Amino acid sequence: MTFAALIALLVGMCMLLIRALIGPTMYDRVLAVNSFGTKTVLVLGLLGYVMGRPDFLDIAILYTLINFVSTIAILKFFRYRSFQVPLVRKTDAPARGGDRNG
Amino acid sequence: MADFVLLAGNTWETVRFPLGGAVCLFGAILCVIGTIGVMRFPDFYTRLHAASITDTSGAFLVLAGMALMAPSWLVLVKLFCMLGFLVLTSATGSHALANAAHTAGLQPKIGPVGQAGHQDHEEGDH
Amino acid sequence: MAYLLGIFVAIVAFWMGNSGHYKPLMLGFAALSVGLTLLLSARLKIIDREGAPYVRFVGFATYYPWLFWEIVKSNVVVIKACLRADLDINPALVKVKTTCKTDLAKVTFANSITLTPGTVTVEIDGDKLLVHGLYEANTVPEAFEEMDRRCARAADPSEKAS
Incomplete structure (x- = not known):
């Protein structure tokens, strides 16, 4: 039963890869990769159960956090074309949206 | 009474593995349904909704199934941490994606969409 | 100070829940890592109301x-x-x-x-x-x-x- 769930998740991941390849806009691809990461976390946990080693859950926890950070990093890079810009809200209102390019 | 508790404990021990497997499988099927939605929906913002099925109900059910099959309380703690992180990060990630797309000028399709996947004009491709 | 205690309790609980090893050596490493984490959060200045909600x-x-x-x-x-x-x-x-x-x-x-x-x-x-x-x-x-x-x-x- 667990194995069947694992296979189903892998099928879903293959379909997401197709969306990441054909996705018309860049954001579709990022969405697919983000969702792929969530499924990877679940697959890691289930794999630990199938192989009888629940230690895999540690890796899954770590991957949850890395997945989030990588999504934010990719989006930040695509917005600013650089990792050096601090991600804080500007305090003065008129500067908002002036220096952003997609 | 003690007999009953012992019996209930034994039944729980035998029943929790098939039950946990079934819940895991159901969650995995929900994940696949969400992925089908990601493949079918016409534009980026609607695909985001389909992906959030995977992030909420699919992930929750798979984790709940794993919690039913948990061999020790340590695993339960880890699964609970994973659930908390997933709930916090997936919502924030979705919002970051939508906000980035909106700031970059990707216009959502508004209004009823009749037939599947035939409107292939996409705007704002970077 | 109360916020520091709150963060300390949360980190120790997280370590205990994730480790499962309670030998003296491992507990020493735990004390080391908890101390390092508290030092880093003090340097980041996040020991405040938001840090211990x-x-x-x-x-x-x-x-x-x-x-x-x-x-x-x-x-x-x-x-x-x-x-x-x-x-x-x-x-x-x-x-x-x-x-x-x-x-x-x-x-x-x-x-x-x-x-x-x-x-x-x-x-x-x-x-x-x-x-x-x-x-x-x-x-x-x-x-x-x-x-x-x-x-x-x-x-x-x-x-x-x-």
Whole structure:
């Protein structure tokens, strides 16, 4: 039963890869990769159960956090074309949206 | 009474593995349904909704199934941490994606969409 | 000092829950890592009210079960939309006004909207949220009033003290 769930998740991941390849806009691809990461976390946990080693859950926890950070990093890079810009809200209102390019 | 508790404990021990497997499988099927939605929906913002099925109900059910099959309380703690992180990060990630797309000028399709996947004009491709 | 103690307790509980080894050597490593983490958070200056949000536990403990039920209900709607043979969705973009005042309450509100399948917060500007929804009927501004009220009740009361 667990194995069947694992296979189903892998099928879903293959379909997401197709969306990441054909996705018309860049954001579709990022969405697919983000969702792929969530499924990877679940697959890691289930794999630990199938192989009888629940230690895999540690890796899954770590991957949850890395997945989030990588999504934010990719989006930040695509917005600013650089990792050096601090991600804080500007305090003065008129500067908002002036220096952003997609 | 003690007999009953012992019996209930034994039944729980035998029943929790098939039950946990079934819940895991159901969650995995929900994940696949969400992925089908990601493949079918016409534009980026609607695909985001389909992906959030995977992030909420699919992930929750798979984790709940794993919690039913948990061999020790340590695993339960880890699964609970994973659930908390997933709930916090997936919502924030979705919002970051939508906000980035909106700031970059990707216009959502508004209004009823009749037939599947035939409107292939996409705007704002970077 | 109370905030430092709160963070200390949370980190120690996290370590205990994740490790499972309670030999003296491992406990020594634990003390080392906890001390290092506290030092780093002191350098980051995040030992404050936001770092140890114990005051809000009661509010969130009543809010999240309700949110869970909302998520279940809207999941059914979106799953049906995914599996229908011919696609009939009606995406809409609405502006929602919120009564939440603190940043935490606004973040909770926006996160709850995003977490509920079928609605996504696209932009937050002051007290107005831009929400994209899968069905126009489900994304009228009135649909979010109860969630808004519950968010304000869960996360806002502490600002009365300050």
